[in-house]
Amino acid sequence: MSVTSNRTDNELSIKVSGKFDFSCHQDFRATYEDLSDKPDTFVVDLSETTYLDSSALGMLLLLRDFAGGDSAKVVIKNCNTEIKKILAISNFEQLFDIQ
């Protein structure tokens, strides 16, 4: 498991590799919490994520909250089929831009 992030002018990209579960909790939060200015868009890149559990869904909701709740722009991209399915079961496409 590793969480890396990359900041450009108005976008923060967060990449989670390996298992996205509770063990990522601290690292995931740390990528956005201490930013001096909030970016417009948050991108969560799951291209290297192998597994995602319900606590990860919870972390995504926390990020969405931080990013402004209903007005948040959070993109989840590069999900593999399994992960896409988990997100679909939870109907997260209603809350996130899943690409």
Add this chain to the structure above:
Amino acid sequence: MKILIAEDNFSDRLILKKIIESQGHEVLEAEDGVQALAACNEAPPDLVLLDALMPGIDGFEVARYLKKQYSAHYLPIIFITSLTDTESLVKCIESGGDDFFTKPFNQVILNAKINAFQRAKELYHTVTEQKNEIEYHTQHLLQEQRVAKRIFDNIAHKGALDEPYIRYEVSPMSVFNGDILLAAKRPLGGLNVFLGDFTGHGLAAAIGAMPASDIFFRMTTKGFELYEIIQEMNTRLNSVLPTGYFCCAAVAEIDFDNNSMKFINCGLPDAYIINRNTGELESLHSTHLPLGILDNDKLNVQIDMRPFKEGESLFICSDGVIEAEDDTNQMFGEHRLLEALKEGATSGCAFEQVHERLKPFHRSREQADDVTYIEVKNHKEYEFDVFHTVDEVFSKAGPSDSTIEFSLGPNSLRNFNPLPVLTQHLMSIGNLRSYRTQVLTILTELYSNALEHGVLGLNSELKKSAHGFAEYYRQREQRLKSLQQGFVNICISHLNESHGGSLEIIVEDSGKGFDYQSVKVQSSQDGLSGRGYPLIYRLADSLEFSNNGSRVKVVFKWKARRSTEK
């Protein structure tokens, strides 16, 4: 530190003693192995300097004994030896020595070694203390959890889960369970089932489960509609659960009498309708976000109304079933679940098949999810007591001659269900409670007739086919949404009589009315009218229509039961 020197040579012992004492340590002396063991038995030292070759019991044997005897302590042993060949040194270590110190003595080296063991000793102490503390807290916590679990079990109790037409499995991964499975009989007959999977498991999940089950049981017994129960749960969970915590759930309201079901899946894996006659499965997908994330406006609860025919059963599971792993880290997976359900479908034992095939997938794993699944069967071999007898017998308490009137305009008809409020009032009437199922049935039928056929003008013929069934409820929702005018008036008066009482219910609607003469004919043939009047004929003492059928008056009389009155 207290250091024992076991050395048979007097001058060596003296030199060692001087070196050690100069560093401020306390010294115990032993001249041979026997004395060394005796000294240790009296008060174990912090460190032993042990001569390998001594008369009687030699150092190797002393070391072996001490290590065995004080295995739970930290008792380091440094061998003092003039032997320098590898074989002898290996023997020192093998017999339990932690280090060795060769003659002639070098003061600097000895002090360094003693200091190193002192640091190790302190570390050991810290770790031991922490370990004890953790053990104490763990014990304490487990005890608290056991007590809390008892409270939790009382609230999230079994309800109707032990009914013969229900099979279920709940396997807790920790003292508390992140899954909750609830079933309760509805006052009109039929059943409400709730399977919820909270984020994580343990204490946080259990705390969320408590209001959920409380709402479920209370609202079900009061006769609330499924969407009202879901909305109430969602609101409560949304307000008590912190962001990031939520509850995936599938909920069903099953009406065995009408062979129909209301269903909603909020974030759980597919549920299934299993048809025993054809062996076919139908998936019920998740259509909503989990509960506790958004408010009701945004969650936009849409209940799926569908037939639940005789011979069908409903299967719901948490994702723990699909994600259960065996010894080789293989997941049970959706395909195995489907195989099992299909295998058991025609014999009516889909549950048993899943149960059997899941057995190798119960590897206990710290992170593993809870495994919960349930099958509710609508099979004719199970007798459903529609009007299960109510045990309570009440004396003549509560109102004895009262009238309650309700007028509902378009807004109220859209957003408000008057039945729970009416029921609550009626059930406070002494001894009427024994007949609550009948009374509630009559009220429900009258109200839905007035609303659906009267105000909304829906055609009951639609409900006769599976497709029409869904269409009927689609139209109902659509017309209700755009309802601009219309009303339903309800007036209920009650009178106490010598051995019971009578209830007069008048329901009037703004609709065009209907051909009520034909209903009478049908009821005498015991045919099934879409309007539920035959049921009312059976339950009520009289049924009268007026105003072209848009006004109906029902009288229900009851006798007080005296059996348990003192």
